[in-house]
Amino acid sequence: MAKILVAEDEIDVSFVLGEALKKKAHTVSFAFDGEEALKKAKQENPDMIILDIMMPKMDGFAVHQELKKDPKTTKIFILVQTAKADARNIILRDKAYEVDGFIEKPFDLTKFFNMVESVLKKVRIKD
8 A cells, every 4th residue: 555654743643643654554654743744754655645834843834845845755644634714714724835735733534544545546647
């Protein structure tokens, strides 16, 4: 299946998402702050990053911008997940943010998996 990097600072949320993704046969790694997410994205070259917006050291907006600047990471698909109320509007309004999916917390796992599968179909077409 796919290599997925979960960039989420809440350990409980990371654990739930990671275990659920592993049950779907995905390879999962974790980053708990923005700097770690950027470093792991460059090292691991995942198919998709599940990117939280509100993280320490570097927020998801900054991580996204750095990923899109680097030719090695620019093609990684990004699924944004956040509890930040205005994040969706910022992403939709600002053309600098190219994301492949957006889901607001709290969310149910069915909706989450539907979004992940939608993004992964793009990954399969790309390959």
